[in-house]
Amino acid sequence: MSSLEISSSCFNRETKLPLFPPLVEDSAFEPSRKDIDEVEEKSKDVINFTAEKLSVDEVSQLVMSPLCGAVSLFVGTTRNNFEGKKVISLEYEAYLPMAKNEVKKICSDIRQKWPVKHIAVFHRLGLVPVSEASIIIAVSSAHRAASLEAVSYAIDTLKAKVPIWKKEIYEESSSWKGNKECFWDSLLKHSLLCYTRGTKGGKRKQDKWICRMKGYLKWN
Amino acid sequence: MSSLEISSSCFNRETKLPLFPPLVEDSAFEPSRKDIDEVEEKSKDVINFTAEKLSVDEVSQLVMSPLCGAVSLFVGTTRNNFEGKKVISLEYEAYLPMAKNEVKKICSDIRQKWPVKHIAVFHRLGLVPVSEASIIIAVSSAHRAASLEAVSYAIDTLKAKVPIWKKEIYEESSSWKGNKECFWDSLLKHSLLCYTRGTKGGKRKQDKWICRMKGYLKWN
Numbered sequence: 001m002s003s004l005e006i007s008s009s010c011f012n013r014e015t016k017l018p019l020f021p022p023l024v025e026d027s028a029f030e031p032s033r034k035d036i037d038e039v040e041e042k043s044k045d046v047i048n049f050t051a052e053k054l055s056v057d058e059v060s061q062l063v064m065s066p067l068c069g070a071v072s073l074f075v076g077t078t079r080n081n082f083e084g085k086k087v088i089s090l091e092y093e094a095y096l097p098m099a100k101n102e103v104k105k106i107c108s109d110i111r112q113k114w115p116v117k118h119i120a121v122f123h124r125l126g127l128v129p130v131s132e133a134s135i136i137i138a139v140s141s142a143h144r145a146a147s148l149e150a151v152s153y154a155i156d157t158l159k160a161k162v163p164i165w166k167k168e169i170y171e172e173s174s175s176w177k178g179n180k181e182c183f184w185d186s187l188l189k190h191s192l193l194c195y196t197r198g199t200k201g202g203k204r205k206q207d208k209w210i211c212r213m214k215g216y217l218k219w220n
Numbered sequence: 221m222s223s224l225e226i227s228s229s230c231f232n233r234e235t236k237l238p239l240f241p242p243l244v245e246d247s248a249f250e251p252s253r254k255d256i257d258e259v260e261e262k263s264k265d266v267i268n269f270t271a272e273k274l275s276v277d278e279v280s281q282l283v284m285s286p287l288c289g290a291v292s293l294f295v296g297t298t299r300n301n302f303e304g305k306k307v308i309s310l311e312y313e314a315y316l317p318m319a320k321n322e323v324k325k326i327c328s329d330i331r332q333k334w335p336v337k338h339i340a341v342f343h344r345l346g347l348v349p350v351s352e353a354s355i356i357i358a359v360s361s362a363h364r365a366a367s368l369e370a371v372s373y374a375i376d377t378l379k380a381k382v383p384i385w386k387k388e389i390y391e392e393s394s395s396w397k398g399n400k401e402c403f404w405d406s407l408l409k410h411s412l413l414c415y416t417r418g419t420k421g422g423k424r425k426q427d428k429w430i431c432r433m434k435g436y437l438k439w440n
Contacts, residue, residue, distance in 0.1 A: 055277065056277050056293075057275065060276045060293075064297065065351070066299070066300040067299065067300060069298070070294070070296060070297070071294075072295075074364065075280060075290070075291040075293070076289060076364070077288060077289055077290070078289070079287065080286040131284055131285070131286045144375060151292075151368070155364060155368075
């Protein structure tokens with residue numbers, strides 16, 4: 001499955017969720033000898049937010065390369081429990097322009113830190129039932145240390161920086177939450193708190209946080 | 221796909237390589253609330269050495285659990301180059317009783333170190349063409365840190381301790397090698413060196429190494 005195929009599938013499938021095509025970027029990764037492969041293989045970052053069910057085989061195949069001896073993957077799945085409550089499913093929403101931008105930056109950071117070949121980050125949106133994957137991250141590299149470390153870094157950073165919210169649907173209730181590790185969630189919670197307080201001081205605090213968020217959007 | 225199905229497939233498929241059934245072990249992993257699942261799911265270690273082509277989807281499905289939010293995987297693939305030479309394929313052989321024992325110990329070590337749910341270690345034997353997987357390790361856990369760290373530990377320890385040899389098949393030549401990180405390889409190389417020297421001192425050294433190996437086989 002090529003990145004081109006993914007791109008067309010994102011646009012053609014019927015879904016109510018906003019999707020965007022995968023990003024394909026080149027990097028400075030070079031094979032040890034140019035004549036190892038007759039056609040030199042360009043490095044790529046494939047980023048996809050989709051309402052479709054995710055496939056581990058599909059994402060791992062995207063990063064496979066004859067130049068690489070290692071592929072590391074992380075698959076995040078819906079657990080049937082959270083803080084002692086029985087979870088039925090999770091529902092994900094993302095602020096897509098920002099989420100795309102943050103994941104692109106994570107890919108760029110990885111390429112600065114490790115000599116990796118291909119990176120794929122797939123996030124499912126909408127309802128994700130128990131045991132199904134909400135995220136798959138796959139990274140390939142010539143040797144194993146680079147891809148193993150890059151995958152850990154990718155999921156830790158994604159949880160901390162990418163604006164994705166999830167609704168936990170329990171047996172008898174539900175609630176929308178940001179990732180507790182994500183600074184976007186803290187910003188929004190603080191703004192909301194100030195707003196609902198409705199005081200003069202609260203309004204000033206809210207404006208301060210919104211200003212910070214706008215600054216972040218502009219400069220990052 | 222259940223562990224039982226794997227077990228039968230190992231015995232029924234036609235192959236000239238010696239195969240053994242996957243090991244299924246229970247561990248002390250406990251769900252946070254017994255009533256989260258009506259049927260409590262037992263932890264398992266699935267170990268398989270096979271001549272069949274490996275499937276990332278199949279191995280990842282083996283470790284998926286409704287109790288887990290994370291699955292981490294490592295896939296080792298055949299690179300098309302080694303030290304500047306063009307590799308056509310790799311051919312793997314293992315001393316199976318010892319290899320099985322060593323992988324069982326790695327699983328046991330992992331369960332001492334991290335709260336993981338299921339572990340699967342699949343190693344392909346025989347010829348593995350470029351870009352195909354020779355090994356897939358998959359670990360599931362409630363939270364991501366445990367499975368990420370366990371997979372890194374598993375592949376590092378497997379490379380260092382499990383007696384698996386590979387034949388690198390180049391365009392115009394080939395050579396059998398142990399993993400350079402594996403102490404078994406050093407032992408065998410040293411024994412062979414002493415043997416081929418054919419001196420009295422060489423024989424004593426060889427006996428010493430063989431004695432050490434026998435001791436290891438007996439006590440570990």
